[in-house]
Amino acid sequence: MQRPKVAVVTPGSFVIPSPRSSSVERVIAHMVPLASHELQAQIYGIKGAEAPDHGDVDGIPCMRYKRGAGYISEVIADLKRWLPAVVDVHNRPAVAYAIREALPDSRVVLTLHSTTFIREPHLKREEMGRLLASMDRIIVNSAYLGAIVASDCPDAVRERIVINKLGIYPGDFLPRWTPAAEAARSARLDDFGWSGRQIVLFAGRLMPGKGVHRLLKALRHVVRACPDILLLIAGSAYYGHDRLTPYTASLHRQMHKLRLGKHVQFLDYVPHPALASLYQLADVTVVPSVKDEAFGLVNLEAMAAGVPVVASRIGGIPEVVQHGETGWLVYPSHGEQEMADAIIRLLQQPGLRRRMGEAGLDEVRRRFLWQHSAQRWAQIITDCATE
Structure with missing residues (x-):
């Protein structure tokens, strides 16, 4: 069976991998390579002095773009060429929605690491339900965060929330x-x-x-x-x-x-x-x-x-x-x-x-090992791709 193609889109704030990134990039860098035997993954992030324009993150291809307003439009253009079965967008609901609109034949997953970007000033409460309703899955890192997301969403969205706790080496x-x-x-x-x-x-x-x-x-x-x-x-x-x-x-x-x-x-x-x-x-x-x-x-x-x-x-x-x-x-x-x-x-x-x-x-x-997180993530993405 061919491995499903999955694009992992970083927020575009920090280079991946980097010792000076946020926890979002660290989660991606640790977890995604451990699922490479089950998924054909590519990571999308920004350019930086410490990393080439295109390279890899522990063996996973990483496409890098100039930081700023044009980052997501360039990512979307490349996603249209690669046509992944699933796109996993980290911590940016509005970006996930834009990708959903641009790639109607791909499944879109939103991975939330905190409540920051589903709250004002980043997102109005009435907008949250509309954006999240378009997601095929919403991955959260705790039951607490899942309950926060569910409290502002209709039942159909709540059923798409899955928990994947973080890990460590x-x-x-x-x-x-x-x-x-x-x-x-x-x-x-x-x-x-x-x-x-x-x-x-x-x-x-x-x-x-x-x-x-x-x-x-x-x-x-x-x-x-x-x-x-x-x-x-x-x-x-x-x-x-x-x-x-x-x-x-x-x-x-x-x-x-x-x-x-x-x-x-x-x-x-x-x-x-x-x-x-x-x-x-x-x-x-x-x-x-x-x-x-x-x-x-x-x-x-x-x-x-x-x-x-x-x-x-x-x-x-x-x-x-x-x-x-x-x-x-x-x-x-x-x-x-x-x-x-x-x-x-x-x-x-x-x-x-x-x-x-x-x-x-x-x-x-x-x-709480990264292997545990990677196994759960691979299963979530595979299930999403094969629906």
Whole structure:
């Protein structure tokens, strides 16, 4: 049986592959090549200095175009020549609709990674139902995101929503709880001058919805119980560079106002491949989001490194973190004390940290590998192509 042809269209914001891309491009780069034995795939993205105009992503052909207003029209022109059975458009409902209109004989799938592009200012609520009604499938990464999409759609659209949870390569991370890993960690802490410090890590974009201001407030309480704590804040407001924003400036002011300068280190933007070494340093990873996260890939990354998580009980995060087993889930509405108590509990109990860290790694291996995501995606696309 001939493999169905599937075109995977990136949002056109970042080059794929790139260490400075968003999670959308990383998902595509990790997942699509693993389905190559079942699907004949091509990836469509933008040009960049770090990649040729045409090349491949781990063996999958990648067509690249100039970034900007003409990106989608060029993609559509090439799609008309290639005539894929299925086009999978990532995170851009309006683009998926335009491709649906241009290629009436192809099946069109919309893969949503968050609620951002199905909400204003990107999309009016009354437009969402019309655009999504034209899709043959809508892939979401969590039951939470699926429920959000379903709440604004007619029954016929709800039946086309399918869940494909994200994954990870555990091999990209060196789990904490081995003699070799502990020796490497100790040496790196010495190199940074952080020997004897208990490391709490935040990794993500510095936006109000990510809740770093809450974490700084909670840190006041943690410092009293664990005076050797060091919070590493790895991130910036934008992917790829460290441009200051009013929010990032407010975090620095907040740190000084709370007299936390000895306990906080801003690391600015960290390319994704370098994050693995930061997880290795961490005793606890905190995900203090106040705005609903559709999935929260950072939770999986921490778990793959054998690091327990303290995360907000919102959005799709509870579908990833098992409360009391792989980490602690806290309610944003309960203030910062609950978050602080969870961090303190883990920092003061190394046996609990190890148990939760090992349980997190086991959970990743059991349920959250990229191979799992790729198998589900291949089945969704195949089913769609053969209808």
